[in-house]
Amino acid sequence: METYNGIVCISRSTLIISESNPNGIMPEGTLNSLNYRKKLKIVRNGGGEGNPTLIAFDSLPPKYKKLAQERFGDPKVEAEKEGLLKNIEIKSEAVSFFKLHTIEYTDRIENLPEETQELYVNNAAVLDALKLAWDKHVMASRSKSKRPLTGEFWKNAALATQKLLTLKDDKITHDLPKNPRRLQEKLQEYIRDGYISLVSQRFANTYSVKITEKAGKWLVSRWSTRSIDIVTLEQLFAEYNCEAEKRGWKKLKSTKAVRDYLYRPEIEPLWHAARFGELSAKEKFGRQHRRKQLTRRDTLWYSDGTKLNYYYQDENGKTKTCNVYEVMDAYSEVFLGYHISPTEDYEAQYFAYKMAIQRAGHKPYELKYDNQGGHKKLESSDLLKNLARHAVNTAPYNGKSKTIESAFNRFQSQFLHKDWYFTGQNITAKKKESRGNDEFTLENIKRGNLPTLDEVKAQYAKRREEWNNAPHPKTGIARNEMYRTSVNEETQAVDWLDMISIFGVTTKDPATYRAGGLQIEVKKVKYAYEVLTSEGMPDMDFYRKNIGRKFYTRYCPDDMSIVSLYEKDASGMRFVTMAQPFIHIEGAMQNQTSADLSFIRKIDFQNKQMRIDNERERNELLAENNMHPNQHGLSVAPLKGVNTSKAKKGKIDIGELQKEVSNMTALEEQKKTAQRAIKKASKKIEKESSLEQEDFYKARRELLQTSIN
Structure with a gap:
């Protein structure tokens, strides 16, 4: 519906029921019959696209008038709405005005938010259309020597502007008043003051005017301090107003003014670290890298230790937990090697890396590890340097940079969580699902139903394999399959000699080769070695030339059956020979x-x-x-x-x-x-x-x- 020459009209095509308009209210034959009998008033004859025949709404028979109101709504309101829609136009000068408009505060200058700019441009377009509709209404009334129907017009206009918010296809977002009188006043303000009348006073932010530079510094200092009583926002608001009275500052009316000031983007970094810790500030305000997705295996390995989230019962019946150290390929998220131990120590890391290398068959191009646990010992033994082309310790307190921590969290929540003796995820996890059922667990602990350590190890190995066979979240391909089918030409293949070179642990101090061979001590256990010939006999020539000489010994903790002897000079460690366990004989003749x-x-x-x-x-x-x-x-x-x-x-x-x-x-x-x-x-x-x-x-x-x- 629309208004034409001051008359509310409805188009002929809207009235007729057809395939293209099933919501019509009468057949075409009925409409033609009414028109033939002069029962309808044709306001405008149609002709051409976009110029339909218009029929005066009031000329419709009561039956069809009622149907039209039920189906299409109040004709006067709909007419105003259609008129508004037809005349609403986004003007470039309005867009430019609100885009360039700035709000000046005592300490800064800001532009309007983009969402607000769009809202104000729409407000201006609707008000321009309302002004045009009002002018047409006035002219139509005067042409008939009648007074404009001001009350009825603004009532219908207010309803029409609100209907613009409910349209499905042509929805126009605005915040113009719903009240007819306020809408009329808003148009008058707009006509008088222009675009500036649409800018809300809330953007003046009175608190910025009231909180001077000195007052702001006091607020930040008092909010940050830990040396005197720590205050809440309400307490800070009260203290500020007391201080304002002493120093001649303007008082604030609410805690919101204090909060809005403190949480301004340029102000919050000044106090956040003092309130919540420097690491929290680093996490919030430091720039985070976005890394590209890796394209092949063994480009980067991550390693880290964490609590193994299972309870178990030791041989004395006590409830215990343990740790696990994992090595993961960053490309496929495959867990390559691991070791379970009471604590994250050198031995756990050693065996996890060894298992990973054995599984991969190649050295990684880059290895990242934290600087805790036994890594310092690994570094001193050159194991990490020999393990990868680049071995880098990750920055401390930067969990987001470590892909393995994200993988651990998902592994815990998706797989370890399946078992009733799950301890729950790490303390930083906040979801309820990240916790175990403590009541159920405690009851079964009392009844001695916890698994043994060996059972926990077996279950962990099973869950680990489930993780490796599960689809990767980004590719949908099983992690194991991703790793197996990928090739990295730039990584070095590893053979038996490489394994000895990489995983041989060198003694801190040299040992002297004596007539009774060479003796070292590992974990308080003494081992004696000597150099043998190819026939398995002691090498007497080596004895003759080396008794009294000191050698560094390199050994594998899980295989002490052969060791390497090294001499250290200015250029570093120099390999000498291999040694084997010292040959012992029976001392008593009877046993020989x-x-x-x-x-x-x-x-x-x-x-x-x-x-x-x-x-x-x-x-x-x-x-x-x-x-x-x-x-x-x-x-x-x-x-x-x-x-x-x-x-x-x-x-x-x-x-x-x-x-x-x-x-x-x-x-x-x-x-x-x-x-x-x-x-x-x-x-x-x-x-x-x-x-x-x-x-x-x-x-x-x-x-x-x-x-x-």
């Missing part, structure tokens, strides 16, 4: 096997041979420099217990003899025969040793004589 006896004989022979070789080299050196005792008429004492003569008789293998004796059936006879055989063999060994010593002396005399000549 043939292998023990054979080993003893071989070592005894090698020791004697080493003595002979050392003696020969020493004599040659002395003779070469004319310093040998024989060259000066003196004699050299013979080597004690060493026979250098070649044995005439075949050597008796005591091991074979003992084996033969052990096959005897009678136990007593076996013992007697074994004792006799051992005694006989010992005598023969002593005899051979004596002959060897005589041969040695003879060879030495000949050597000396040759040297002198």
